[in-house]
Amino acid sequence: MYQFSEPFRDPTGSPIRELFKYLGEPGMISVAGGYPASDLFDLDGLQHAAANAWSQPARCLQYGPTDGLPELKDEIARIMRQRGVSVTSTETMVTTGSQQGFDLLLRVMIEPGDVVLTEQPAYPATLQALRMQRARVVTIPVDEDGLDVARLTAMLESGAAGRPKLLYTVPTFANPTGATLTRERRAALLDLAIRFDFLIVEDEPYADLRFAGEFVPSLLSLAEQMDGARERLVYLGSLSKIVAPGLRIGWLVAPSDIVRRCVVAKQTADLCSAPWLQAIGAAYLAEGALQRHLPRITGVYQRKCAALCDALDAQLGSVVQFQRPEGGMFVWARMDGIDASALLAQAIHERVLFVPGTAFYADRVDASTFRLSFAAPGVDEFGEAVSRLARARQSIQNGASPR
């Protein structure tokens, strides 16, 4: 009978999505998924935008241009201007979530065996996409200031990083570490891209979710001031974390010849992203609803993050190490001497879900790490969530067998 292509012989999917099956269970608290808070969706604003979009129903219901509806591309250009970057229409395309942007980019750029650099730990769907495109992944460690650019420099100079074709990074409020790359490191990273001639993929879904610390400009905006840098930058944006994932609206900004090829790839991938939702998204943005609503999201996330971190300090302070993030959705933690996968097995029994660190490593796994998301639970649930974590840890210490 049929045989699957090589990357699919072993049909292992996302370990995070594997956890979904527990989500609906009664009494479960999840700090696992990268879900934004459902109760923070701007229902009035979106309903209003939907009514606006429906004023041209055929435009919602018919096929649309593969690169996106012009009115949405205009709004994306406006967002990018607010982020300090001016983009033309040929440098921008709408994608079905930013996940598709990365996938299309890999399809047009990567031959099997090409070297791709990623931060480690990294977003699992990124690693999965690279595996399916048969890239050779070389991982660069991160610390509290994001990607370790000095280490990357040494690896590039010594040849240990191969001859990379591109580097993937979430420089602001990274998934999973929550860390933000410093401005100095950003400049140094751009230098490296020019010197060693690779593309940087800057994935920026969380940057607007800052609730503490100081704004750091995107790599793309810094690249505008540096000869030879802008043409090496591919920027992925998304409405998923700042409006709603259900819109499936992301975008890709890149040099026009890259965008043109990604549009061709998109013709065979899904022809076009849903015009109905693009029209709703464009109307929402045109009304200024995002700027009105964002402070509400960041205000709540700030309180939730504090609640989670305070609970960790209070209940597990002596055994857990973590860094308080300045935005985004994630806290990255380590419990020395504990295998986080074993901890999860106990935690499910205690009715709390998180993601073991193994999911985020392409190699050299640190099994004592894990990711906690503070976005979705209620602000008053974190104390209980951490109590359950502590009980799960206690069970392991007491020699509980994995369930």
Place this chain on the structure above:
Amino acid sequence: MYQFSEPFRDPTGSPIRELFKYLGEPGMISVAGGYPASDLFDLDGLQHAAANAWSQPARCLQYGPTDGLPELKDEIARIMRQRGVSVTSTETMVTTGSQQGFDLLLRVMIEPGDVVLTEQPAYPATLQALRMQRARVVTIPVDEDGLDVARLTAMLESGAAGRPKLLYTVPTFANPTGATLTRERRAALLDLAIRFDFLIVEDEPYADLRFAGEFVPSLLSLAEQMDGARERLVYLGSLSKIVAPGLRIGWLVAPSDIVRRCVVAKQTADLCSAPWLQAIGAAYLAEGALQRHLPRITGVYQRKCAALCDALDAQLGSVVQFQRPEGGMFVWARMDGIDASALLAQAIHERVLFVPGTAFYADRVDASTFRLSFAAPGVDEFGEAVSRLARARQSIQNGASPR
């Protein structure tokens, strides 16, 4: 600087989508695109379904399961039962249009150089997807009864068709030919799939658009009665032509192990199809709106098809050959001694758009062929459209230089 992966060195995209730039021009009549008629969209039904879906806004706006919302999968199972096939949940997944279903399938099945059989002429986005996956395409001719299965048999027996991994076909109201594979040929094709051990991809977006002739069961439903056939069938369905393309709702039915891998591939492609539109689609189908609305679409398409074919007979009867289809959206035509691409250049000048046959051939192009779609124009526009075509032909006969 960067180099693109091999299939993207030449960034040629869909020749049909290239024609889009002329669509908005004043006075242009288009019989080019595979667009359904915008004025036949069921606005009331969809508005009602949208209001229903919004009763659970967080469900619309949050991430959804990669394989699709359960309520939509239930409705898809109901559609498939109406089409004579019983499918389980693990044999079905929702895709972002059926285009994505084919793309995902190629990604999990095809290694570079694998042989894929297609009918010729065939849908261009299919050929493009195969090129990008680096498949070796072997074409099988079609006639007025669809795929020439006797020829295929000879090619398989002689080795001229290689050792194919899969065969792609639109057996009912094919794009571009409008032809429907006879029941006898369907049975013979299933036999071949078993005998030569290949998968059949049955792409079925048009089957509900029958306005003449007799119902022919799908390959998938015939496969149910034949040992060893069902496990070699992959079926692609879509709401694009019977509800609206803007929903971007398609589905894939296949053996569970294939579906499982396509779901993994979809995790990296776009995580999930838009839950908001899935909820609207599910509500629309649950209300029975599709069955109420379909006769309106087929009734109008019947009149449009007759108007186009009558105009061709009346104005170009002596120089154009074509077959009247029994459903779908397309008429395939041939004008001996005329290069259809040159005809298009003149036709654009005369303000009428169609698609030259070259777009549908992977090899051995018949340049005198072209595709006319009767779905989108008004029923009273076909006389004028064909007059313009006739004038364009006359210009060429008179030795007009290409514009």
